[in-house]
Amino acid sequence: MRRFLLLFLALISGVSIGVGYAKPKAKSKVDPAQKTAEFEQLFTNLFTVWDSNHDGKLDIKELNAVIESPQIHGGESAIAVYLHRRLVKPDSDTAGVLTLPDMLALADDPATQKNISGKAGHIVAINHTLFTPNDPNLLTIHQGGIGDCYLISVIGTFVYQHPMAFRTMIAPLADGSYQIHFGNGRLVAVAPMTDAELIMGAGEGRDHGVWLSVLEKAYARIDLEAKQKKTGKEIEADDAVATDFIGHGGTSGPVIKLLTGHKTAGAPLARWVKEDPTNGLEKAHVLLAKLSYEHRLISVGTGKTKELPKGIAHGHAFGVLGYNPANRVVTVFNPWGNHVKPAGPPGLVNGYPTEHGVFQVPLAEFIEIYGGITYETDKPATI
Secondary structure, eight states, X not given: OXXXXXXXXXXXXXXXXXXXXSSOOOOXXXXXXXXXXXXXXXXXXXXXXXXXXXXXXXXXXXXXXXXXXXXXXXXXXXHHHHHHHHHHOTTOSSTXXXXXXXXXXXXXXXXXXXXXXXXXXXXXXOOOSSOOTTOSOGGGOOOOSXXXXXHHHHHHHHHHHSTTHHHHHEEEOTTSOEEEEOTTSOEEEEOOOOHHHHTTSSOOOTTSOSHHHHHHHHHHHHHHHHHHHHHSOOOOTTSOOHHHHHTBOOOSHHHHHXXXXXXXXXXXXXXXXXXXXXXXXXXXXXXXHXXXXXXXXXXXXXXXXXXXXXXXXXXXXXXXXXEETTTTEEXXXXXXXXXXXXXXSTBTTTBOOBBTTEEEEEHHHHHHXXXXXXXXXXXXXXX
């Protein structure tokens, strides 16, 4: 499989691969027509294998089976993830299936070739260990390309408050699977991570292990069981992959309960200030100072209509890392792990200096941006 991946990367990047050279060989020019022909052959071969029911159509269930298969690696995984996202996009023109002509049209597209090349290179760059010596590390947390900010923001805040907790929470097993013992007593088994799963969720790289992707997969399992309980219908293993369950938004309260074993509560800070500007602001100050002192998890989110500072997205979840009562400044975490350099004075218009997703906001401005908070209490939660 390793050899296949190297050959695959050579195909799509035009890099000559060899051994025994003191100097790296220069990139050779690739004939676009030859490259496209080779992509067409590769896609044809994969379509024949992945169309498991041989109906001439590759559907989402067949792709999900490929993504979750431990036998699929490297470049094949990159193609499977690209095709999966193609099928689940709301504006997709493929009507939920791909025929061989559809696949060949994609193989001819330079943008498709470039996208798959990037994904294949990403797989090579991933450190597949569970934890590196520096893990967990807030500065290496990146949400990735799915809509699970409600999950990653809380995980990041938990890492900040309890740096080593996940090392005891996640237990690797001899067969490559994992057991996760969450703070509320919930025990979840997770199958070994596939290459495809590692490039679908949280951003993975050389500087950290795969622990965050393992947590995403565990939470997806919990979400799956909740949906089955709610509908009374069993969801087959190949009906959806982990990111299908967690990647369409959610709320942070259940995540806080899961990690801490404590119930949550909410506080409408903006309403307090609106009803009584002076006392409302003081009330928010006292609550945040108490929660920060007790190292409670706090989550906030933005709405979809209010004008927001540069670098702060609508409909997005953030974690609160702490509050300094002396200068009344809130430290916030964006799970994107992004960097922002305001074009003017920091504030409600230009945004705030941000490094690895971490930035600071004066309390009065924090309340204007977020309005309210969800926070961890000291009351035990049940499973």
